Amino acid sequence: MGWQAYGLDREAQWLVLQALDIDNDKDIKGDACLRESYKMRESVAYGLERFWGEHMRHQGKQEKKSRYWKATWDILANILGPADVTLPNDSDPKAMAQKLWGEIPVDSSGKMLTLEDQRLALAVLTQLCDCLVWWTQRYK
Amino acid sequence: MSTLTDAANKVPLMFRAQVEGRCQVQRLIPKALEQDAERWADEWVDKAYPDAPNFGKDVQTRPYALSWRFITNSGQDDGVIRPVIGARGWPFYPGSSMKGVFRQAAHQLERAGELKLGTCDRYCGEKLENNDFRPGILRFHGGYPTDTRWTQNLVDIVHPQQQWQVKSNDKEGGAFIQISLYKPELIVGISSTTPLDDLEWEQIWHIWETALSLGLGCRVSAGYGQPQQRSGDILYRTRLKGQGQAAKLVDGTGEFRPNVFRAAIRGHALRIFGGLTNADQAEGLVQDLFGGIRGGATVGLLSMAFLDTQLELDDFGQGSYSQPTYTVEGELLWRLTRDLPQPQRQALTKLIEALTRFAMVFGGFGKSWRRADHRLVYPDYYDQGYKPLIGCHWEWLGKRSQVRDVRVRKLEKVGDFIAEVRQAAKEWMQLQTRTPQLDTHANWREAWHPDKVQVWGRETDGLEDCEAVRWLHGPYREAIPSVGIPEGSIYRSSITGQMGNVGRLWHRMYPKVRLVKDPENPKKPMPLVTRQYFELVTVFPDDSVESEQLLGFLNGQQTLFKKLWPMPRH
Numbered sequence: 001m002g003w004q005a006y007g008l009d010r011e012a013q014w015l016v017l018q019a020l021d022i023d024n025d026k027d028i029k030g031d032a033c034l035r036e037s038y039k040m041r042e043s044v045a046y047g048l049e050r051f052w053g054e055h056m057r058h059q060g061k062q063e064k065k066s067r068y069w070k071a072t073w074d075i076l077a078n079i080l081g082p083a084d085v086t087l088p089n090d091s092d093p094k095a096m097a098q099k100l101w102g103e104i105p106v107d108s109s110g111k112m113l114t115l116e117d118q119r120l121a122l123a124v125l126t127q128l129c130d131c132l133v134w135w136t137q138r139y140k
Numbered sequence: 141m142s143t144l145t146d147a148a149n150k151v152p153l154m155f156r157a158q159v160e161g162r163c164q165v166q167r168l169i170p171k172a173l174e175q176d177a178e179r180w181a182d183e184w185v186d187k188a189y190p191d192a193p194n195f196g197k198d199v200q201t202r203p204y205a206l207s208w209r210f211i212t213n214s215g216q217d218d219g220v221i222r223p224v225i226g227a228r229g230w231p232f233y234p235g236s237s238m239k240g241v242f243r244q245a246a247h248q249l250e251r252a253g254e255l256k257l258g259t260c261d262r263y264c265g266e267k268l269e270n271n272d273f274r275p276g277i278l279r280f281h282g283g284y285p286t287d288t289r290w291t292q293n294l295v296d297i298v299h300p301q302q303q304w305q306v307k308s309n310d311k312e313g314g315a316f317i318q319i320s321l322y323k324p325e326l327i328v329g330i331s332s333t334t335p336l337d338d339l340e341w342e343q344i345w346h347i348w349e350t351a352l353s354l355g356l357g358c359r360v361s362a363g364y365g366q367p368q369q370r371s372g373d374i375l376y377r378t379r380l381k382g383q384g385q386a387a388k389l390v391d392g393t394g395e396f397r398p399n400v401f402r403a404a405i406r407g408h409a410l411r412i413f414g415g416l417t418n419a420d421q422a423e424g425l426v427q428d429l430f431g432g433i434r435g436g437a438t439v440g441l442l443s444m445a446f447l448d449t450q451l452e453l454d455d456f457g458q459g460s461y462s463q464p465t466y467t468v469e470g471e472l473l474w475r476l477t478r479d480l481p482q483p484q485r486q487a488l489t490k491l492i493e494a495l496t497r498f499a500m501v502f503g504g505f506g507k508s509w510r511r512a513d514h515r516l517v518y519p520d521y522y523d524q525g526y527k528p529l530i531g532c533h534w535e536w537l538g539k540r541s542q543v544r545d546v547r548v549r550k551l552e553k554v555g556d557f558i559a560e561v562r563q564a565a566k567e568w569m570q571l572q573t574r575t576p577q578l579d580t581h582a583n584w585r586e587a588w589h590p591d592k593v594q595v596w597g598r599e600t601d602g603l604e605d606c607e608a609v610r611w612l613h614g615p616y617r618e619a620i621p622s623v624g625i626p627e628g629s630i631y632r633s634s635i636t637g638q639m640g641n642v643g644r645l646w647h648r649m650y651p652k653v654r655l656v657k658d659p660e661n662p663k664k665p666m667p668l669v670t671r672q673y674f675e676l677v678t679v680f681p682d683d684s685v686e687s688e689q690l691l692g693f694l695n696g697q698q699t700l701f702k703k704l705w706p707m708p709r710h
Contacts, residue, residue, distance in 0.1 A: 042216055046155050053157020057219070093162045097148035 004082055008124070011075050012131030016139055018071060022064050033064040034140060037132035040072060044126050048118060049100045051125065056093060072132070076125055083124075085117045153180045158217065166220035168297060168315045168390065175390045177317040181294040188229030188291070192284050195329040199281055200341060203327045204352060205368040207447050208398050209296060211320035212237060212357040221358070222319035226282070231290055231321055233283035233356060238328060238348075239264060242280065245351035248479060255347070263344070277336075278344065281329030285321065293322035295390050306410045306586050317390070320364065326356075354477050355443055361431035361477075363399040366445035373476040375442070375489045378496065378541045380472055384532025385507040386453055386464040394453045394464020398446035400506035401472055404499045405444075405492075406430045412495070412565045414582035415589035421574055422582050428572070429488075441480070442492060445473045456515070456529050463529045469537055472496065487568045494564040497545055501557065502595075502678055503646050504532040510646045512675075517606035517649055521613070535651050542667030546653045551599050551674055554704040558595070562588070585644065586680050590706035596694055597676045597704045599652070607700055608647050608677045612636050617693055628693050633686035635679070644687070646678040677701065 019034045043051050055069035077087035088099035088106040098104045102113050113121075144150065153163040153176060165180050195201055212233055214224040226232025246260035265276035299315050330344060353372025356365040370377070386394030409429060413422035423434060431440030448470035456465045474492045476485065503509045511531035514521050521527055536542050547557045566576045581589035600606060610616070617628035630636050630645070637643025651673055658666035679694075681687045694701060 039218070049151065049157050049162070050155055053159050053162065056157060056159040093157050093159045094148070097151070097157065097162060101147040101151060103147050 006079050006082070006124075008079065008128050009131050011079060012128055013135050015068070015072055015075060016132060016135040019068050019136075020139055022067060025064075033062075033068040034136060036065055036068050037129065037136040040069070041126075041129040041133050044122065044129050048121055048125070049097055052096060052100070053093065072128070076121065076128060079124060079128070080121055083120065085120055086111055086113070087121060088113065152183045154183065158219065165217070165222070165319075166317050168317050175295065175317070177295045177319065178390055181319060184225070184229065185291040185294070190288065191228070192286060192327075193227040193230055195281055195327075196331070199329040199331045200345075201327050201329045202345060202348075203286055203325055204283075205325045206321075206323060206356070207366045207368045207445050208363055209320040209322055210324050210326070210357050210365045211296075211318060211359055220318065223321065226284065230284050231324075233326060233328065235280040235282035237357070238280040238282055239278075241351040241354070241356070242278075242348055245354075246347045249347060249350060251479065255343075259343075263347075275333075277333050279331045279333070281331065283326040283328035286325045286327050290321045290324050293389065293395070294319050296320040296322075297387070297390060306407050306414070306584055322395075353475060355445075361402070361440045361443050363397075363402055363444050363446065366443070368447060370447070370471075370473065375474050375476050375485075376492050376496070377471055377473045378545050379470065379537040380500075380534060380541070381450075381467075381469040381537045382505060382532060382534035383465065383467040383513060384504060384509075384534075385529055386466040387507070388464060392464075394455075394466065396448070396451055396453065396466040396468050397506075398444075398448075400509075401446055401496075401499075402430065402444045404503065404505045404509060405495045408495050408498050409565075410582075411584075411586050411588040412498070412561060413569070414584050414587035415592065416562065416565060416569065416576040416578070416581070417574060418577075418580055419582035419584065422587075425569065425572060425574065429491075439477060441477055441488065443475045443477050445475070447471045447473070458526055461526055461528050465529065484571050487564070487571050490564045491568045493545070494561040497547055497557075498561045500534060500536065500545070501548055501554070501650055502648055502676060504534045504648070506532055508532055510643065511612070512606065512609060512647050512649045514609065516603045518609045518613075519604070531647075533649070536653065539667055542653045542669070543655065543665060546667070548650065548674065549652070549654060551597050551702065551704065554595060554597055554674070554676070555707040558588075558705050559707075585642070585682075593678060593680050593705075594691070594694075594703065595676060595678050595705040596701040597674055598701045600649070600673050600675050602671050603649055603673060605673075606649060606675055608675060612645075612647070616690070617697065628689050630686050630690050634682055634684050635686050635690060644680040644682055646676075648676045648678075649673040650676060675701075676704075 016034070016037065019036070023032050023034050039054075040051070043054060052073055055066045055073065058066035058069065073087075074089070077089060080087050086106045086109070088096060090096040090099060095104070099106050100113060100118070102115065102118070105111055106113050153165065156163040158164065163176050163180070165177050168175060211221060212224050213221045223231040224234055243260060243264045246255060246263060249255040250257055250260055261276070263276045263278045266274050268274055296318050297315050298318055328348070330348065336344075349371055352367050354360060355367075358364065360366065387397045389395050406426060409426045410422060413425045416422070426432070427434050427438055427440070429440050429442055431438050448468055450469040452467050454465045454467070455462055457463050474496075476488070480488065499505065508529070508531050513531040513533035514529070516533055517531070536545050547560065548554055569576050581587040581592060586593070598607065611630055614631055615627045615629040617625070619625060619627040632638060634641070635644045652670045654668045654670055655665040656668045658664050679690065681691055694703070
């Protein structure tokens, strides 16, 4: 297997720039979201499910924040793809929990998220959030 | 590797998505078998170490008991207020918060001339001219509970209801949950980078205790985080005793919540100011006094604490009517949270005295405060078996309060007393450069303005000699068909109110306390608690037929009650 540059830092920069754009878009309801990266970095300590759930919690109330969290999750899933970890992306919290905690397959392929996958995903998410914080400090 | 069955449902709540179906700590689900908050708290307590964390040996420590609940928001979970979790899984009062309040107190003491100028900078650090920073010599290590009592009663239900109590029948919010510590004893630590002598340590603890007297953590103006010691700048204190319905915790047990005093008195402040100016100004004035969240969170000028000296919780009623009850005695303290020029200080003292006395004369505190305690004034009511607990009863406690705080010793004094309360409010307004406008009032149900409210009263021979309580449960006037007078009733009308609808009548039995000569010290008056009570009925008329008929009845068809306010113009 050859060298794979996952480009975490670049993805993080893109996310932060997106967040800036979202904040500048007056049509989207909700509070400023740029600084959510600090919350993201904190919530990593509580694991994947908690992190994923934050975009659901903001839905309908703070749409801007919700989008930022979801975009970060999607990017994480993209990054993990080449590493052969399939991150679930379900809109139902109960199903999502079962997939994330390795109880049911993540998708129709029948693949399960193993404990190793969970740890790997969390490690990458931590790194990604560190990058987000770094870029946030640059742009704010 | 063995796989865990049903893994997702074994994950502790803290690590779940904070959404419906997984975990919602802040949400109170009525009649749920177990609230998420309870389970969350159990999971936390279960994994915390049995012994408290220790401070290092070079750290000076002191313990402080708090009079009621204590909360420091971790800020980590949006949507729920819960403590910071520190070493060993124990709740933690952060050193940074400690330093913040310490610095504030040190500044205040410097300005008051009690501390040498520069002391605060020496202890807490200072900004230098070249944008550099010189650190202070003190390190604030924060605080931990001294023992495992903190694990009890963590789940705290909060009901925001000012809107509903004073202004209109629109409910805001409902109940929500926070996690707070019940009557904890905290040990806090401070250390110094240079050795200090005992005298200087005394000074440091004095500054800290000044800070502490304003309350620790958040929601201090609502009575949270108040120390069990009478320190700080006390404007007014008095002793009270009362009985009534206790607040229910999620598990159904009762709790006496001292924030009922603040809630009631804050509400009365709104009513009084709302009768002297428009809604916007009244709300601004009240926010300055008691704090609030209008246009950004403000800390009020006043902070309240209630130090109970006796507290019993019990139950009353049968079956589904069973309710937790309290009987309580204690001291109510109002402290000033920052410096005020002398004239303002005096006016504020008068105002908070007046408002507290107002609350005592016309109502009570806590649930069902608009009604006299039916157990005392209408015991027959409960002979019928399944009946709800209604009302509360409060009295001044002890000689000092009975001499100073009883302003209504005769029925005729009620009008003067109201004038006195309104005068105190007007004086405070003027010092805040707000002009009282006697012909305006807030458009609220209970703004205290002569056009909006009437007070009627009589003197009674005892608690059971209570007339108006019957109006609440049946007709106040029998029909006299021969002269065409129909039965008069406010039962189940907008006047008495119903579940989900605040009524427009307050009913209070206020104890008559006379002043007599003390035979041993003839120069000093002595309070004499009599058997008599003033029965006071406060009505906020609306434009309903029942309201009109009741006023007609009071004005023309009965002789027991006299109109006490608004007083007829001389």
